[in-house]
Amino acid sequence: MKAINEELTFYDTASPTLRDGEVLVKVAAAGVNRGDLMQAAGKYPPPKGESEIMGLECAGVIADPGATDREQGQEVGCLLAGGGYAEYVAVPEGQLTPIPEGLTVEETAGVVEVACTVWSNLGMVAGIQEGDRVLIHGGSGGIGSFAIQMCKAMGCEVAVTAGSQEKLEYCRELGADVLINYKEQDFAEELPEWSDTILDVVGGPYLEQNIKALNTDGHLIVIAVQGGPKGTLSLGRMMPRRLSVHATTLRARPRPMKAAIVASTVEHVWPLIEAGKITPNISARFPLADAKKAHEHLDSGANTGKILLVVS
């Protein structure tokens, strides 16, 4: 089969063989994520024992159900530890999702990873509820734009940061209530002790401001450290307000934990997608052979939606 390796080369390789509990999926399309850029840069290796082929999410049809009760031909979305940039991929059954009603198989390829990332953190770690105030950094990115829609659909008040008026306007269209241009404003001064939950991708440089921006019993969840891995933490400020800092990644989790996340995401988030409250925004499509171009497009920072590799 054809696939894309970490050098982003389009090459021929053997189709994957199935291990216990896995099904073989014929890939229709794969989503391109920031984690893929990091992996291609040598900074985000796949977990031990997982595919060396690129790709953290895809959708397609089951070509071989293996020893599971699944049926050949069933359309599925797939959360992957790797292997999505290929014609075929082996997927643990617990990491399969249905295709949400109203979405195409191709669109589903761009939804699985972001939905599981956002729900596992905001829903399962922070436990956001109707009426909560959520601050989302990088609101116009793939994670941010999904998180805005999900939080609004759940009845939260949403503040976002972004680096231009254009990106902030896009966040407003998605439902954001409070818009902060981080190049002109200090979010901790604008929203002191405001946020019940903060979803952060900046990391170290934002740590002190994030603590100032948290409300009593608030949660800071860091899912990327694009600004740097280390920062100063004021435990003294955290204690009287009982704050928590969580840092997570999705990819490194063991399979049973991923299966639990996929099940909870399908239970809580798929209905919001099917009700039209969260709309995937596919902004660009590239053929699988052009993965390198797709990566360059994401890396340029120009796009405000999801980039797909179309396979079949």
Next chain:
Amino acid sequence: MKAINEELTFYDTASPTLRDGEVLVKVAAAGVNRGDLMQAAGKYPPPKGESEIMGLECAGVIADPGATDREQGQEVGCLLAGGGYAEYVAVPEGQLTPIPEGLTVEETAGVVEVACTVWSNLGMVAGIQEGDRVLIHGGSGGIGSFAIQMCKAMGCEVAVTAGSQEKLEYCRELGADVLINYKEQDFAEELPEWSDTILDVVGGPYLEQNIKALNTDGHLIVIAVQGGPKGTLSLGRMMPRRLSVHATTLRARPRPMKAAIVASTVEHVWPLIEAGKITPNISARFPLADAKKAHEHLDSGANTGKILLVVS
């Protein structure tokens, strides 16, 4: 009535008047806590609207049940936001505990605050389970010695740090499995990625080592910052292991939250006390009038047990 103010003066003042949901307790004894030392030093003011009289825990008998269904003469333990260093104290009903079977009223006065502090953090925040590995800093102190016994009673493996062989030997007698003299050993090098939960009272200076010492999905809980309020946090190290940092205090919590903590503590910890698995160690008793001497005794760092003020 007689009471002790923040200057540690023994003085005459009016008995407290009851507010909604409060009972009046005639104090038999009050526990002396590190928080009291901080308050007397002007660094830990009582929450708004709470008593200016010292004292975070006591036990005694109900002198006036107010509008509650309690009975006059009932013996109770009391978790307080203040007011325990006195002949009478007004206590929200939700902050009353029964006297554990096998303990005297006086002994109960030295158990309530520490039990609620340890359980609310290790049980309710970290969710420790049988088989978990727990690292307790300052193992020979009031919090530490209670936490060692509770964790062992729950089937956890327990490591402790302390500053002398004598203190470590005391921790071993309480059940600690792994003993670390922090003056001679680096706990993060001794126990890398070992701890499912860490209970810390040092704060900033231990933050980087605590992160190194946490196991995957581990929780660091900081309940005091005796070494300093700020430290360096490596979010990059936290992400792949999905670590959390929590910082809490008990005193600042609103009354309904305190009531929930007291209820959960009585449900989960009182049976361990009644089964003899957690034994309070009362090391010194002072009359109420000698509160200043009791504080000096705690501040000297020489004692390894609980200090009580005996009132009636």
